[in-house]
Amino acid sequence: MDKLISVVTPVHGAALRFLPEACASLRAQRLPDGWSWEWCVQEDGSGVDAAAHLPTADLRIRVSTSRRGGPHVARTMAFARSTGVYVKNLDADDQLTPGTLARDITALEERTSVGWTTSRVVDLLADGSTVSFELGDPEPGLLPRGSAYGYWAEHRRPRIHPATLCVRRSLLALLGGWMALPASGDTGLLLGLDSLADGWFIGDVGLKYRKHDGQITTHPQHRAGPEWEARMSLIQERADALRAWTGSPSPPDHRG
Template sequence: MAVLVSVIIPAKNAAATLSRAVNSILAQDYPELEVLLVNNNSTDDTPQLIARLAEEHPARIRATDCTTPGASAARNRGLRLARGTWIQFLDADDTLAPEKISRQVNGITPETQWVIGGYRHLLPEGNIDNVPHQDPWKGLVHEFRVGCTISNLYRKTALEAIGGWDETLPDNTDPDLHFRLLAAGLPYRIEPTIDSFYHHDATGPRVSTRDAAGGNWRRAELYGKVTAFLRQHRPEYWVENADWFRGAQLAALRKLSTHDLTAADELYRKQFENGKLLPRTRHLNPGYTRLYGLLGFRNTEALRKWLAGWLPTKWKKRLKG
């Protein structure tokens, strides 16, 4: 008998796109599905649309509300109500291929606790595919190549074991969740097929918030936590791969510096012991690490930002490392 999969869709002011998301679930070729639509303080017609969809599909769709703001709270609300053994999350403006859930369920074993899937960004200027890295630890800190909210499939008990989604985070919730799954040592399976579609044409806001400076700070801090965990708990792996993770840390700090140089410099001093732990890394031009040693992180990044204001475009690209 097929296991039940619960599909959890948080929705805030998603009247323009929710039907598209739900239709992609109703079109799944996997038979054992339930859908939980979680209204998250919508002020448009989303509540009425959710009620109508639940009325039209009473055997498949349930409706609920979450008054605590944020996608993580809405997902946790759905998780508590879910009857399924496995959980599929879907944002209200994204879609899945008809074979997505069946393909991932058919590949699981009794030991599998989560499935890492590929996904596609659908952008006005063209599509970008994100295929999982064969080493999820490396994928975690490089281009989000450890799946995302919509592309992965999770055993409900695995999510419960790590405490679900962190409702205190306004962003970077996917990598935080995946870090905790990896740190807990929960067995995974990689399914590289592109079956999930991240739409960038939404007319309304996602449930998640947007804060460039804060988001980049939280990402840089998370990468520091990843590094600290690997150094302590997987020392042999760390020795072999330290430059990869140090490079990812440094790249995240450089990105943060474009929004908040002071915050980036403070994290740099903490994570790199003020330049003592600089990596030889594929993530950055070697010239940068030499400049960090000569000028320090703050002065190097301030100089880069100043030069970017007047250099030709082809030179600006070099400044990005």
């Protein structure tokens, strides 16, 4: 029987028009011998009708609906329906680049101590052009446990893009999926993973991250205000608790 990687995608109305392009990028993937993929598409609330935009005759694609809870709750519900040994995030408005899944699988298969992968990202603009992710990338290779936390503690944003995560199933189950926040739940997951296991940064571009007016990152409270403060506080509190349980060394405190 083939080994399976599960791709999970939350979808809501604002991103629905981009779903066929995400689908095309997934169906174009070429996996290592003996591997296959499943795509668990989770509608975030009723009335989305993602199936109308997908080739549902492809039995690898499975669409389901859950009560409206935001994208991170929908991702976790998609994870609950998945069966793969690895779980890969793909947002409905983004696109995988050729070879992305194969690179993720290879990195995790060859390095049993590594629990998760991320990769380079380019922003996909409305005119179809791309620009490099603004933060600058780490060197390809090992991301030692705790290194993502150190950068985030200083800058209050991750250096590596959590939209590119591919995770061992057991590790994702241990954390309960994505943090149930209105935004930044993927950052919370990243810091949780970083507290528990080494990661691996893939130097090839793995994702085209679409910029558009309907994404949650355009909300005025995404990067400032009381909601942002509460999200950041909880993300840090959970990461600190996980680090304390696992005995991770603490980086310098850059908050003062």
